[in-house]
Amino acid sequence: MTSSQQQSGNRMERTAHDLRLARTATEQKLWTYLRAHRLRGLHFRRQHQLGPFTVDFYCHSARLVVEVDGPVHDHRAKRDTRRDQWLAGHGYTVLRFDNARVWGDLPGVLQEIATAAQQMKERQQER
Numbered sequence: 001m002t003s004s005q006q007q008s009g010n011r012m013e014r015t016a017h018d019l020r021l022a023r024t025a026t027e028q029k030l031w032t033y034l035r036a037h038r039l040r041g042l043h044f045r046r047q048h049q050l051g052p053f054t055v056d057f058y059c060h061s062a063r064l065v066v067e068v069d070g071p072v073h074d075h076r077a078k079r080d081t082r083r084d085q086w087l088a089g090h091g092y093t094v095l096r097f098d099n100a101r102v103w104g105d106l107p108g109v110l111q112e113i114a115t116a117a118q119q120m121k122e123r124q125q126e127r
Contacts (some may be wrong), residue, residue, distance in 0.1 A: 023046070023047075024068070024070055024099075026068050026070065026099045026102050026103065027046075027056060027068050029102060029103070029106070030057070030066070030068060030097075030102055030106075030109070031044075031046055031057070033106070033110055034046075034057055034066075034113075039110060039113065039114055040114050040117070040118075042059050042061065042062065042114070042117050043059065043060065043061065044057045044058065044059050044066070045057070045058045045059075045060070050065070050087065050090075050092065051086065051087075051090060052086075053083055053086070053087065055067060055087075056068050059117055061117075061121060062093070062116070062117035062118075062120035062121050062124075063091055063092050063093060063120055063124070064092070064093050064095065064113070064116055064117050064120055065087055065092050065093065065094045065095070066094075066095050066097070066113055067080075067094060067095070067096045067097070068096075068097055068098075068099065068102060069096055069097065069098045069099070070098075070099050080096075084096075093116060093120055095112065095113060095116055097109050097112075
């Protein structure tokens with residue numbers, strides 16, 4: 001590993017750490033239900049590094065990324081699209097929920113996450 005790669009990796013780790021400390025109220029609400037295997041025994045990580053990106057929530061066993069989109073994402077649609085394409089190209093499934101959906105339909109959001117995780121795990125077992 002070159003010095004430049006190591007510095008880049010250290011910066012990304014610091015960014016993920018900073019994001020874990022500065023979570024939004026919506027991320028905290030969703031994390032309450034995803035943490036500690038609370039959603040159907042699935043293990044999620046918060047602010048996890050995948051390649052050049054830090055994702056809000058990640059379930060390794062299902063290769064599932066869950067993103068919570070607040071107002072800042074309204075101005076980053078192209079960036080989010082490129083990010084989603086990169087993640088999909090590397091075998092990850094990405095679910096995006098806006099803040100209003102998490103607050104207004106949390107049971108539906110959790111059901112959608114659980115269903116997607118189950119489907120991804122089944123596909124992986126078929127291989």
